[in-house]
Amino acid sequence: MKFKKRIKSYEKKKSRYGYYFIGLWVFGFIFLFLVPLFTSLIYSFSSVKIEAGYVILKNVGLENYIYAFTGDAKFPTAFVETLTTVITQTPLLIVFSLLMAIILNQNFYGRSLVRAIFFLPVIIASGVVINIIKGDSILSLLVSGQRASMMFEVTSTQAFMQNLGIDSKIITFITNSVNDIFNLTWKSGIQILIFLAALQSVPVQLYEVSKVEGATAWETFWKITFPLIMPMIMVNTIYSVIDNYISYSTPVFKLIQDYSQKIQFDSASAMSWINFIVIFAIVSIIYFVFNRKTFYLTD
Amino acid sequence: MEKIGLFLILLKEKWDNKDSYLKDVRFKVIVHKVKSFFVGISIFVLLFGISFIILYPLLYMLSVSFRVPEELFDPSVVWIPKTFTLDNIKAVWDITSYPSAFIRTMSLALLSTVCQCFTCSLVGYGFARFKFKGREVLFMGVLFTLIVPPQAITMPLYLNFVHFDFFGLGSIIQIFTGSKFDISIIDTIWPSTISAFFGLGIRAGLFIYIYRQFFRNMPLELEEAAYIDGCKPFKTYIRVMLPNTGPVALVTFLFSIVWYWNDFFYSALFFNKSRPLSVLVGNLAYILDTYRTDTGVALTFGQTLAYLQVACLLFILPLLIMYIFLQRYFTQSIVRAGIVG
Numbered sequence: 001m002k003f004k005k006r007i008k009s010y011e012k013k014k015s016r017y018g019y020y021f022i023g024l025w026v027f028g029f030i031f032l033f034l035v036p037l038f039t040s041l042i043y044s045f046s047s048v049k050i051e052a053g054y055v056i057l058k059n060v061g062l063e064n065y066i067y068a069f070t071g072d073a074k075f076p077t078a079f080v081e082t083l084t085t086v087i088t089q090t091p092l093l094i095v096f097s098l099l100m101a102i103i104l105n106q107n108f109y110g111r112s113l114v115r116a117i118f119f120l121p122v123i124i125a126s127g128v129v130i131n132i133i134k135g136d137s138i139l140s141l142l143v144s145g146q147r148a149s150m151m152f153e154v155t156s157t158q159a160f161m162q163n164l165g166i167d168s169k170i171i172t173f174i175t176n177s178v179n180d181i182f183n184l185t186w187k188s189g190i191q192i193l194i195f196l197a198a199l200q201s202v203p204v205q206l207y208e209v210s211k212v213e214g215a216t217a218w219e220t221f222w223k224i225t226f227p228l229i230m231p232m233i234m235v236n237t238i239y240s241v242i243d244n245y246i247s248y249s250t251p252v253f254k255l256i257q258d259y260s261q262k263i264q265f266d267s268a269s270a271m272s273w274i275n276f277i278v279i280f281a282i283v284s285i286i287y288f289v290f291n292r293k294t295f296y297l298t299d
Numbered sequence: 300m301e302k303i304g305l306f307l308i309l310l311k312e313k314w315d316n317k318d319s320y321l322k323d324v325r326f327k328v329i330v331h332k333v334k335s336f337f338v339g340i341s342i343f344v345l346l347f348g349i350s351f352i353i354l355y356p357l358l359y360m361l362s363v364s365f366r367v368p369e370e371l372f373d374p375s376v377v378w379i380p381k382t383f384t385l386d387n388i389k390a391v392w393d394i395t396s397y398p399s400a401f402i403r404t405m406s407l408a409l410l411s412t413v414c415q416c417f418t419c420s421l422v423g424y425g426f427a428r429f430k431f432k433g434r435e436v437l438f439m440g441v442l443f444t445l446i447v448p449p450q451a452i453t454m455p456l457y458l459n460f461v462h463f464d465f466f467g468l469g470s471i472i473q474i475f476t477g478s479k480f481d482i483s484i485i486d487t488i489w490p491s492t493i494s495a496f497f498g499l500g501i502r503a504g505l506f507i508y509i510y511r512q513f514f515r516n517m518p519l520e521l522e523e524a525a526y527i528d529g530c531k532p533f534k535t536y537i538r539v540m541l542p543n544t545g546p547v548a549l550v551t552f553l554f555s556i557v558w559y560w561n562d563f564f565y566s567a568l569f570f571n572k573s574r575p576l577s578v579l580v581g582n583l584a585y586i587l588d589t590y591r592t593d594t595g596v597a598l599t600f601g602q603t604l605a606y607l608q609v610a611c612l613l614f615i616l617p618l619l620i621m622y623i624f625l626q627r628y629f630t631q632s633i634v635r636a637g638i639v640g
Contacts, residue, residue: 018429028497036455
């Protein structure tokens with residue numbers, strides 16, 4: 001019998017190469033990501049005992065999840081605290097980074113120096129150093145009641161304002177916002193960079209046209225710049241949410257680390273999955289909210 | 300007196316009879332100049348303040364590191380230490396055995412970064428230029444790896460690497476030799492390297508996304524020309540696409556090194572005994588506490604603080620040096636990489 005040689009189209013031949021190119025990643029994705037993910041899912045639904053280096057599982061259903069919310073002493077407060085911190089900090093962070101990026105986009109003397117300084121937090125704050133700077137990591141000192149970081153403490157200003165007789169609520173508000181500026185500045189390195197790139201990608205002709213037509217700076221911003229950088233605002237928001245949630249200083253993370261070190265894998269898995277579901281929900285909400293309002297210049 | 304009054308009336312008439320257009324413009328120009336002056340001043344104050352917030356911890360670190368610990372709380376010493384000492388640095392150097400930790404961390408970061416650059420570029424090109432079935436779904440998977448918090452997969456990953464059997468090859472060999480072939484690669488740099496090589500390094504999904512955007516923005520004609528000249532896709536990739544990835548590869552390289560150097564989570568996970576620098580610095584408070592009980596030498600509060608600052612300084616010093624030399628590339632390469640639009 002003669003088999004007629006099937007002539008594959010160029011597209012089909014080429015598409016096979018696509019698989020070759022991403023083959024490495026698919027392999028890693030399955031073995032180093034999906035498999036551990038599902039194993040961790042199974043762990044969260046069972047009670048885990050480690051004996052002689054091997055894991056013994058016993059299915060207990062949703063008990064770990066319920067325990068995390070009702071039984072565990074520290075998880076509910078840590079969870080709520082992390083959630084509120086992330087939700088309240090992210091809009092501030094985005095607005096702050098946008099403002100900084102707009103300022104940094106202008107032409108002024110020493111612009112590259114300022115840009116260099118502003119990007120420094122990314123180098124430093126990505127990891128452990130920021131904790132030490134903030135004074136978080138000196139446990140013995142927290143126990144003894146002394147604050148270990150003498151930086152950016154506004155206590156003397158607080159006392160001054162109290163002596164002046166200003167209402168204590170306003171004092172706490174101002175103190176918190178000032179402390180917040182420190183946090184915001186150190187967390188906004190990459191966001192500023194992305195916004196800077198986005199601002200520079202807006203076509204200059206639009207600005208020229210608007211100037212000819214006589215638009216004020218305010219109108220220019222809201223009608224031209226803002227819609228065109230909407231996609232990057234969404235990207236930045238999602239990135240900030242994820243970054244803040246996975247960072248090392250959130251209470252939930254510390255709790256999970258605690259449990260992992262005590263080899264209580266079941267509770268730790270359940271908590272990390274709860275974490276993950278929350279992040280996923282928030283990111284999906286952000287994505288859908290932004291998608292309806294985004295306008296792409298070139299589609 | 301009347302002369303001055305007449306003179307003023309004359310001025311007023313002249314002013315009134317002037318062309319109202321010119322009057323308007325002059326007035327507006329003055330207002331504009333005053334406004335931009337004040338705006339300039341406020342921007343300067345804002346930028347200066349925020350730069351101060353950013354630079355102050357660094358300067359503080361520098362200042363404290365060279366100070367005798369007793370002077371930490373001395374209010375008369377603001378920036379320049381009264382007694383200049385290198386004792387703090389020596390002490391931290393010994394406690395953390397800095398040279399070996401440094402070499403370990405550096406090799407980890409470099410090797411993983413190189414692997415990541417290689418893999419992310421390949422994968423990005425695959426997603427950008429080839430239409431195969433399931434492309435969208437798999438790319439969703441790429442973004443998915445960014446969203447999942449690492450805590451959700453750490454423990455099985457750890458167990459995987461403790462009894463590492465080369466993804467099932469070991470069990471195949473077991474069929475032949477009858478004994479289980481798995482080795483523990485914890486405490487080496489291999490877990491991170493293997494993860495990076497298979498496209499799952501730290502924030503690898505982000506790099507794959509960046510590469511995909513970049514390759515998408517490259518003109519299609521280049522590849523068609525290469526095809527006409529007889530290049531298979533791999534050759535096209537190596538000869539045509541790769542030389543153009545300068546800016547993007549630089550972005551990937553720099554960010555990846557910073558993230559691997561600073562990483563605490565994966566380093567703490569994969570290393571138990573010989574820890575890289577990030578873990579050492581992160582745990583320094585505990586280490587200092589145990590040092591106190593181990594050697595019987597009590598560290599004063601000031602000494603603890605000073606040692607922490609020195610450790611931070613030693614830790615970020617390589618990154619700072621790299622940043623000073625390559626700073627221009629950091630900020631400009633993201634713009635040039637064209638990840639936006």
